[in-house]
Amino acid sequence: MSxxxxxxxxxxxxxxxxxxxxxxxxxxxxxxxGGLLIGTACAAVKSFGPRWxxxxxxxxxxxxxxxxxxxxxxxxxxxxxxxxxxxxSYNAVLLGMxxxxxAYLTEIQRAGFESSRRSEIEAAEVLGFSxxxxxxxxxxxxxxxVLFPPLSNHFIIMTLGTSMASVFGVEELTxxxxxxxxxxxxxVEVFTITAGIxxxxxxVASTLLALFGRYAFRVRTRxx
Amino acid sequence: MFSQIASEWxxxxxxxxxxxxxxxxGTTLALSALGxxxxxxxxxxxxxxxxxxxxxxxxxxxxxxxxxxIFRRVPFLVxxxxxxxxxxMFFADTSLFVVAAVTTTLIxxxxxxxxIRGGLxxxxxxxxxxxxxxxxxxxxxxxxxxxxxxxRIILPPAFGFFVLFIKDTALASQIGVVELTYAGxxxxxxxxxxxLAFGAILIIYFLISYxxxxxxxxxxxxLASSRHHRS
Numbered sequence: 001m002s003x004x005x006x007x008x009x010x011x012x013x014x015x016x017x018x019x020x021x022x023x024x025x026x027x028x029x030x031x032x033x034g035g036l037l038i039g040t041a042c043a044a045v046k047s048f049g050p051r052w053x054x055x056x057x058x059x060x061x062x063x064x065x066x067x068x069x070x071x072x073x074x075x076x077x078x079x080x081x082x083x084x085x086x087x088x089s090y091n092a093v094l095l096g097m098x099x100x101x102x103a104y105l106t107e108i109q110r111a112g113f114e115s116s117r118r119s120e121i122e123a124a125e126v127l128g129f130s131x132x133x134x135x136x137x138x139x140x141x142x143x144x145x146v147l148f149p150p151l152s153n154h155f156i157i158m159t160l161g162t163s164m165a166s167v168f169g170v171e172e173l174t175x176x177x178x179x180x181x182x183x184x185x186x187x188v189e190v191f192t193i194t195a196g197i198x199x200x201x202x203x204v205a206s207t208l209l210a211l212f213g214r215y216a217f218r219v220r221t222r223x224x
Numbered sequence: 225m226f227s228q229i230a231s232e233w234x235x236x237x238x239x240x241x242x243x244x245x246x247x248x249x250g251t252t253l254a255l256s257a258l259g260x261x262x263x264x265x266x267x268x269x270x271x272x273x274x275x276x277x278x279x280x281x282x283x284x285x286x287x288x289x290x291x292x293x294i295f296r297r298v299p300f301l302v303x304x305x306x307x308x309x310x311x312x313m314f315f316a317d318t319s320l321f322v323v324a325a326v327t328t329t330l331i332x333x334x335x336x337x338x339x340i341r342g343g344l345x346x347x348x349x350x351x352x353x354x355x356x357x358x359x360x361x362x363x364x365x366x367x368x369x370x371x372x373x374x375x376r377i378i379l380p381p382a383f384g385f386f387v388l389f390i391k392d393t394a395l396a397s398q399i400g401v402v403e404l405t406y407a408g409x410x411x412x413x414x415x416x417x418x419x420l421a422f423g424a425i426l427i428i429y430f431l432i433s434y435x436x437x438x439x440x441x442x443x444x445x446x447l448a449s450s451r452h453h454r455s
Contacts, residue, residue, distance in 0.1 A: 014400060066391075068391035069391070071425055072428065074408070074422050163300070164299075164395070
């Protein structure tokens, strides 16, 4: 009860926290891009691939979606060295988050692929569109508009998920918060500031993504 | 790796290790179930607050909005640390499980209130107006008119959130709650190879999460089709 909040001792460390935030964004962007590549490939396999490949993708997605990302990274970080693969903590986190994102993004994108309507494609065929033109002018604009909101939502979730990297000693925003906490012992102050940075970070990211979606794909804006 | 696991297996598969894992799995489930049940009550209150229109209630609406936005935009781990240190400030002898349960409740409330709000908004405005015309109070409207129609919309995504949330509670291991992930670390520290310890934990999470995910999908298909028939 006698605790007095003293933010003055923590503010000098703000640049450190912001540097950490940059690393958080970097991890989120890299893992999301990697996950998007995996997800697109896997979703394409699920829609058009041979049966054995569909089954393999199914196993990958089911496994990664039904286990915690934290334990997946634990597994990569502590088990792979036994097989002679040494990952730095940063690489282990990045690999784990990428694989995890790949599984979720496969699910999201497959739903998007399936949303392109048969009748639209037939109409394009009737109008004499080539296959590439169909993809470029009919399928992609439609799929992009359907997929953009859930994809950007997942990007925000992943940005928050990067805080998990601190468990493995990566000095991103939460990791730096733990460092500053150890230096100042001003725990509540440090973590409220950190929480504030995350709120600002994700608010800016959501706003930019929503604006981008509206102009690039004519995504209808959701209510706030 | 596999020969090592095979050689460790007899020491691993003892009664007390299994009991330990079962208790840890129970803690994981309790943590997420408690969070989702209490969180949906708090989330309902938040969602209903945000549907009010009165000018006097504007500060409450802003408060509910701020609460949902903040707890949806701060990582689980950071909220957990914050809760941990705030409890240290005021009630230093609170058990770690309670700290983690309070955190899961707060976060679940924020996410579920958005799901519930979506459900409330899905009920046609005519229904709200009809209830108002019949002099129903707000709570009567929610209880007798809106929720009987909205629960079909709310339940599938809420259940999906619960299944996701089970896996998020793995982070509670970071403040020392003995749930599944923490149990994996304990077994690893006892000398079992990480492949065995964390492999077992992954499998247990899968065994919990996969049937629930299937149940959720079935629930969704069923409720969606029954909704379809009615309209």
